[in-house]
Amino acid sequence: MKDAISVLRECHIQPTPQRIAVVDYVLNTRAHPSADEVLEHARKKCPTVSRATVYNTLNLMVKKGLLKTQLLKEGTVFFDPNMGKHHHFIDNETGDIYDIPWDHLQITEKERLKGFEISEYQVIMRGRRKKK
Amino acid sequence: MKDAISVLRECHIQPTPQRIAVVDYVLNTRAHPSADEVLEHARKKCPTVSRATVYNTLNLMVKKGLLKTQLLKEGTVFFDPNMGKHHHFIDNETGDIYDIPWDHLQITEKERLKGFEISEYQVIMRGRRKKK
DNA sequence: TCATCGTATTAGAATAAGTCTAAAATTAGA
DNA sequence: TCTAATTTTAGACTTATTCTAATACGATGA
Known part of the structure; x- marks a missing residue:
């Protein structure tokens, strides 16, 4: 169970409630969620989080090496927290x-x-x- | 060099000028074109062909086993005429x-x-x- | 404490790939 | 040739994603 705040601090990303909600879900799932699925789950913890912030945060995480995108089905990208091969x-x-x-x-x-x-x-x- | 008309007949698809233009390009390339690239090339042979017809024809070809879709980059599907493994x-x-x-x-x-x-x-x- | 300034968030507009629709054009068959 | 079925078309629609510009927030220094 990864601690969202620590992870964000280590990556020099300011921990905000929205980012914490996104990171907390996406780094602690074994699923391969789409952006929309991340939005849905993040709203359980932070009901006001917007779609734009979810995309911003996910893209930032990819850039920082916390997530990888996977092309597995037509139409959407999936975010994969499993960074090992x-x-x-x-x-x-x-x-x-x-x-x-x-x-x-x-x-x-x-x-x-x-x-x-x-x-x-x-x-x-x-x-x-x-x-x- | 595959003959578009024969291929269409064998698959019980009516050969129309539009379909011939699409099939002729996509079955004789070694590239992995996107729908838009197919449209662009098909218009050289049949300048009036519409985007909708290109999509219809490509999807029909996939259903008939003449093409495979490949997910290789974000955002678009690529059509692959190489049906071998x-x-x-x-x-x-x-x-x-x-x-x-x-x-x-x-x-x-x-x-x-x-x-x-x-x-x-x-x-x-x-x-x-x-x-x- | 308050004002300030940079950063983060937001709703909604914009974009792009792809599908759908309904009308017009073409084709096949009697 | 006439009719019915098929095909094509432009453009509307949908969905995933990015962009934008205004607002909100938060850390800092006076």
């Missing part, structure tokens, strides 16, 4: 997004990728969770 | 998108992913092309 699985039926631990897959370069300087990568898997 | 590399500096052949990478499941029925996957890599 990991892969993703998307359930096509429910839309649910799962983190897949980095060491569960091994990627080997069989053919040298000449001319490409890879700074990051991930595997994106789609399918469905097994019933039962 | 492959991975992607995105140059963060230029925005260029490259196909990476499927057999250049080997993905091994080290830890069994229990409960996930994976129907498709790909590796998405980001970085930059090496100068030189």
Whole structure:
């Protein structure tokens, strides 16, 4: 459970009630919320927070390295508080997004990728969770 | 070089001048065009084609299995005529998108992913092309 | 305590991708 | 050729996101 105020101070961002509400939710969830979902949750703690402030805060957090954006479905960006390397699985039926631990897959370069300087990568898997 | 009219006939889609212009461009490029880029190119062959028709045709092609959508950058969907399995590399500096052949990478499941029925996957890599 | 100044927040306007709609145009078939 | 079905179109609409300009807040120094 990360303390929003401490995190904000460490990043030299002034802790305001609105930012605390955003950070407190987004850094302590295992979900991959959209901006709208963050807004909805942040309003439980700070009912007056505006959409613009949520976007401002999320973008600031991305810049400070507290969040990463993920492109997993058409139409919206998702904010991912899991900053360690990991892969993703998307359930096509429910839309649910799962983190897949980095060491569960091994990627080997069989053919040298000449001319490409890879700074990051991930595997994106789609399918469905097994019933039962 | 795929013949647009034959492809449309095979898919039981009526070949109209507008559709031919769209299909002819999008199935014969190695790029990963956005809808807007398809519109721009299709207008070279059929100057009157509308944005709506381009979207209609592209969506129809996706449904018929002639194209795949790819989520590679924020804000737009890209249409990919390469229907074989492959991975992607995105140059963060230029925005260029490259196909990476499927057999250049080997993905091994080290830890069994229990409960996930994976129907498709790909590796998405980001970085930059090496100068030189 | 109060005034001040920079920062933060806000509502709503603006933008951009994509979908929808209803009318007009085109095509296919009898 | 006539009719019905299909296709195309412009523009309205929706949704995610950014921008803007006015207001509110908060820390500081007198």
